[in-house]
Amino acid sequence: MSGCKHVATVRSVEPRTLGCEECLEDGEEWVHLRLCRECGHVGCCDQSIGKHATAHFHATGHPIIEGYDPPEGWGWCYLDEIMVELPDQTPQRGPIPRYY
Incomplete structure (x- = not known):
């Protein structure tokens, strides 16, 4: 699990919502x-219809995500x-609301 140059972008963050922001809105x-x-x-993940986590990456360039539902502790670049x-x-x- 090494070789990622982008781990310097990782911050301690406060989740902005209790579920997928866009899915909750829609x-x-x-x-x-x-x-x-x-x-x-x-x-939401790429198995979800909206694929909003990946869409957020494409819109912002923010490279690192954490598995979060409940917190899973793994990261992906x-x-x-x-x-x-x-x-x-x-x-x-x-x-966190459950929808699946």
Whole structure:
């Protein structure tokens, strides 16, 4: 789990919502959640219809996400396409709705 040059962008963040931001706005369902470790955006995984976590990466360039539903502790770099070690695990800030 080494070789990622982008781990320097990882921050301790506060999740902005209790589920996928865009799915909550649109009344959509998700499968799993991903947390942007640069800004705290919560988006749905690529198995979900919206693929909002990946869309957030393409819109912002924020490369590192954390598995988040409940917090899983693993990280992924979109740019290097590899798992990354995170310096900490983001605590869940409230009950996350289940949609699958």
